[in-house]
Amino acid sequence: MARVLVLEDDQLFNETLEDFLEEEGYTIQCALDPYSALDLSYNHVFDLYLFDVNLPYENGFDLLKKLRQSGDMTPTIFLTSREDKGSLTQGFGIGADDYMKKPIDLDELLLRIQAVLRRQIRKERMSIGKYRLDTVAKILYLEDKPLDVTQKAIELLVLLVQANGEVVSSEEIKNRLWAAGQSASDGSLRVYITQLKKYFPEAISNVRAVGYRWTIN
Secondary structure (H helix, E strand, O other): OOEEEEEOOOHHHHHHHHHHHHHOOOEEEEEOOHHHHHHHHHHOOOOEEEEEOOOOOOOHHHHHHHHHHOOOOOOEEEEEOOOOHHHHHHHHHOOOOEEEEOOOOHHHHHHHHHHHHHHHHHHOEEEEOOEEEEOOOOEEEEOOEEOOOOHHHHHHHHHHHHOOOOOEEHHHHHHHHOOOOOOOOHHHHHHHHHHHHHHOOOOEEEEOOOEEEEOOO
């Protein structure tokens, strides 16, 4: 079942969302502030973010903007008490997938989550030239034949492609691909780059002392 990160500073509502979604079969991690949510997003892979907007330290819009700029395209639903159209426009403008006004009807929330995840499944089957990539199963195919590519290399491939030609730093790659406490080195990163270059020899360029860039569509 899908893994969801819930960011809501009202502890009672946070716990209500956690209990409700766990009963529906989702795997839930919760945060009460954006800094904790940011740490969780770097240390775990989520299928969906549920973000409050009015938060301590910074708002949910600012947090999602940071995540999108780092290449994190995880589907996001905002839950907010804001009523103005300006907030609605801002939320969608920075990459939100849906927006619900409080008070939240939990049954409606469930339907919206299911709809967003269905759309995401369609996005998770990517075509890259003559190759087909299943980002959920983390398998690269050539003419329906699965290729010998490790899951970490697949995660790296997705990260590079989604950066849309921007350089992805080595530090960012290691933060995204390895959880806290796991060993991540430049050597292990080069192993995964070498795996990908076997299939995409012209697509990945090394930006010296910075990181890597996906250079073709």
